[in-house]
Amino acid sequence: MLDQTCAARALCVTDGLAARGRTRTFGGELPHMSSRQIRGRFVAAGLAVNLAAATVAAIAPAGAATPSNVGAASVYGLTKNFRLVGHTDLGKRGMNSPIAVAGRCVYVGDRYYSASASEPVRHNGGIAIVDVRKPSAPKQVGVIPPTGLSTQREIRADAGLGILVVEGYSPFIDGWTPGDAAINYLKVYDIHSDCLHPKLLSTFDFGPRAPHEFFLWKDKAHPGRALAYVTFTIYSPDLMVIDLTDPAGPALAGVYDLGIDQAQKTADFADESGSGYTHSLTVSDDGTRAYMAAWDYGFYTLDTSLLANPPSGKIGVARPVGIGKLDYGHNVHSAAQIPGRQEMLFTQEDYAKAGHGCPFGILRTGKMDANGDGGATLDGTFSLPENDQAKCGQKNGTFSSHNPTLFHDVALLSWYSGGLRAVDLADPSHLHEDAAFVPRPSFVPTLRDARLFFPSKSTKAGPLPTDSTYPGSIAPQWTGAMWSYPVVQNGLIYVVDIDLGLYILRYTGPHASEVAKAPFVEGNSSPSRYTASTPAIKRPALQWTTIAAETANGAAHVMSPYLKADRKALATNGFICL
Numbered sequence: 001m002l003d004q005t006c007a008a009r010a011l012c013v014t015d016g017l018a019a020r021g022r023t024r025t026f027g028g029e030l031p032h033m034s035s036r037q038i039r040g041r042f043v044a045a046g047l048a049v050n051l052a053a054a055t056v057a058a059i060a061p062a063g064a065a066t067p068s069n070v071g072a073a074s075v076y077g078l079t080k081n082f083r084l085v086g087h088t089d090l091g092k093r094g095m096n097s098p099i100a101v102a103g104r105c106v107y108v109g110d111r112y113y114s115a116s117a118s119e120p121v122r123h124n125g126g127i128a129i130v131d132v133r134k135p136s137a138p139k140q141v142g143v144i145p146p147t148g149l150s151t152q153r154e155i156r157a158d159a160g161l162g163i164l165v166v167e168g169y170s171p172f173i174d175g176w177t178p179g180d181a182a183i184n185y186l187k188v189y190d191i192h193s194d195c196l197h198p199k200l201l202s203t204f205d206f207g208p209r210a211p212h213e214f215f216l217w218k219d220k221a222h223p224g225r226a227l228a229y230v231t232f233t234i235y236s237p238d239l240m241v242i243d244l245t246d247p248a249g250p251a252l253a254g255v256y257d258l259g260i261d262q263a264q265k266t267a268d269f270a271d272e273s274g275s276g277y278t279h280s281l282t283v284s285d286d287g288t289r290a291y292m293a294a295w296d297y298g299f300y301t302l303d304t305s306l307l308a309n310p311p312s313g314k315i316g317v318a319r320p321v322g323i324g325k326l327d328y329g330h331n332v333h334s335a336a337q338i339p340g341r342q343e344m345l346f347t348q349e350d351y352a353k354a355g356h357g358c359p360f361g362i363l364r365t366g367k368m369d370a371n372g373d374g375g376a377t378l379d380g381t382f383s384l385p386e387n388d389q390a391k392c393g394q395k396n397g398t399f400s401s402h403n404p405t406l407f408h409d410v411a412l413l414s415w416y417s418g419g420l421r422a423v424d425l426a427d428p429s430h431l432h433e434d435a436a437f438v439p440r441p442s443f444v445p446t447l448r449d450a451r452l453f454f455p456s457k458s459t460k461a462g463p464l465p466t467d468s469t470y471p472g473s474i475a476p477q478w479t480g481a482m483w484s485y486p487v488v489q490n491g492l493i494y495v496v497d498i499d500l501g502l503y504i505l506r507y508t509g510p511h512a513s514e515v516a517k518a519p520f521v522e523g524n525s526s527p528s529r530y531t532a533s534t535p536a537i538k539r540p541a542l543q544w545t546t547i548a549a550e551t552a553n554g555a556a557h558v559m560s561p562y563l564k565a566d567r568k569a570l571a572t573n574g575f576i577c578l
Helices: 262-267 512-516 541-550 563-572
Strands: 012-014 082-088 096-102 105-110 127-131 139-144 151-158 163-169 185-190 199-205 214-218 226-231 239-243 251-256 280-283 289-293 299-303 334-337 343-347 363-368 376-382 404-406 410-414 420-424 432-437 487-489 492-497 501-507 520-522 556-559 575-577
Touching (some): 096 492, 343 404, 432 501
Antiparallel strands (some): 012 575, 082 501, 105 127, 163 185, 334 343, 343 363
């Protein structure tokens, strides 16, 4: 997501804490960055090997037309092979972000953050708790209050484990000092007996280190064991693995870093330099592989066997499986293996006024290298008409691919202003659209994310020759931006729109039976349950007795072991936010 702590492409400079007052950044997904060069870290040898991207020509079967790999144009009210089941606008609050689903409970995160330490949090902010016992009439019944200077941007829930995990991060590069309440964190809540009233069990406090995304892996072999793979983009290490097996006592399980010098990571925000950083990842069901979306560096595969099965009493380590990678010349926002196929799916993300601008990001597939070196070869592509550079600015919104949830033959993915799309994966070389849903707005929220809209006049994104130019647009600002990973529970699709709230849909297009029979599938945790015959992972009841004893005197607070190093970097180095 182009949403972390620094202004997307807007230059802001501060001399760290020496600048005294808090420096606000105006971006979401692009994180703050330090000019400090980190040395002596593990560098994945040979990862800079480039693979040529193979373009596969579309060959039509005899007597049949090849379906177009360009979907339907985005228009309000577009509904093709999706049926609306339920919707709540969450009080028309806007600035919604992630979603988590556990039984009758849906949790919707908050994209907003207060402008300064003195500004009160918004009255309708925080994580909305929605009762979906009747999916046709979802109703907000509670809230987890927001935290000042922080945004609740990533959440996961698991009914079998009985936990809700919330990631918060601060858009202020100097917004935290020792003794402050956590603003960059993982918070773990107990939802096993009453999901409508989450109870805080613990906080893993990252101090000044702002996380970005996280993936939740659940260990089938050891029910109750779970690892959160947390990415930190330009920080080093840019991946921390937090063991949530004891949700009242989260602990560091391991770390990894791409090995790109931090100054080069910084440059990656200014042009498509290929330097990269760990943006996000997905983890295989058995936990032994992580598929790395390393932004402009591309895609590669990490061996996480020693995290899935660490030696007794030891901290796990990770390493690339080989020298393979895929760099298709644009950012890799998400990388996920298509279930049951030796094929990867990649999304690229760009905003109208952030990142590399228009043309917006598209969807790609890639064949996994047969030699096992962890790379892939470009296979198919899918886009919308609005992804055509010639049409930039004709519609004033962000029409970019974002978060995918995958089945064997169909991908469900959010596409910002392009709504929710279903893309046919039966032949990954020849992608085409199976379904589309673009809401018709009945209101415009007061709070909007300005980065989703073009400037009124054409604007150069930065000083470098490779910087994008944001075309000007006088078209009305588009209302509606599907953002979250779609979550499938008992055949229904739950997805969040930044502006318009929570939507519950049923998919009726090709391969609909794959979705209809799924008890629980989401794109940011594993393993998923594609059929009822797949057993649910459930925490043993005895563990809850232990957890209750641990939290008898209140929730635990665990401080990141990187606090000292991060504080030193903040205090002694300037920041350049692009």
